[in-house]
Amino acid sequence: MTSREKINQVFEEMGKVVVGHEKLTNRLLIGLFTGGHVLLEGVPGLAKTLSVNTLSKILKLDFHRIQFTPDLLPADLIGTMIYSRKSDDFEVKKGPVFANIILADEVNRAPAKVQSALLEAMQEKQVTIGDFTYPLDKPFLVLATQNPVEQEGTFPLPEAQVDRFMLKVFVDYLNKEQELEVMRKMSNMDFNYQPRAILDKEDIFKIRKEINDITISETLEKYIIELIFATRKPGDYGLREEARYVQFGASPRASINLNLASKVLAYLDGRDYVLPEDIKEIAPDVLNHRIMLNYEAEADGITTMQVIDTILRRVAIGR
Structure with a gap:
């Protein structure tokens, strides 16, 4: 099966779960195939998180979802040093940022210290814990969602961090026909479609070479x-x-x-x-x-x- 055929299957599988967001899927794939991070902005309930979760199931990659909250600490993101009685020494406990795809959900609800910790991972593709620096696995991609900054409980992202995102995509409401389809699909309590895994690391690196x-x-x-x-x-x-x-x-x-x-x-x-x-x-x-x-x-x-x-x-x- 060619790369283009697999990409067509990705769109088909995404469409079986997420309705009316073909452009969003397109932008997520642009980020994936270039290694560029993507920031999704929209009011709650527009399938931002669902889209990223669905894509993660289609990709044969390690995936972690991190819910950003005002009380989140940098150690909750990148990990920390913990004392081991067995070895009588400190050992590294890696955080959820050590994955191929990170869903940073509601990224603008976390304070500045957490934003700074994410910044190093996004730009340098590495994380510093204590005195040691650890490279992140390839491919590494941050797909972040954020609520409009006018909403209560949000922290504006620093300009330096926002610039690290390749794309910022505004997610809007669906039209009437699309929302009707969503309503019918999600009102069926037996609906639990699990997308097929289609693309693995080798496929992604091959596609990147073809794009070159x-x-x-x-x-x-x-x-x-x-x-x-x-x-x-x-x-x-x-x-x-x-x-x-x-x-x-x-x-x-x-x-x-x-x-x-x-x-x-x-x-x-x-x-x-x-x-x-x-x-x-x-x-x-x-x-x-x-x-x-x-x-x-x-x-x-x-x-x-x-x-x-x-x-x-x-x-x-x-x-």
């Missing part, structure tokens, strides 16, 4: 750079209104991740080359958490998504 062979033209590479620079200095691109509102633009990680994510979109679409549409489709998910607006934008009701939409419309390819 996806070509992107020099024109589109330069287009990505122009988009990123337009978030930093909108005025240079004739975007005078946006220049009033943008405090900080996207970091260099944005150009790297936009390139990678565009290649995966092309791959999932069955192509071996990137189209401009691939870049425009994934750009909002790559950029929305990397652009910081000022207070004037908040006062005028301007959102990051509006700024990104204007940039995508106004920055021309081959500029």
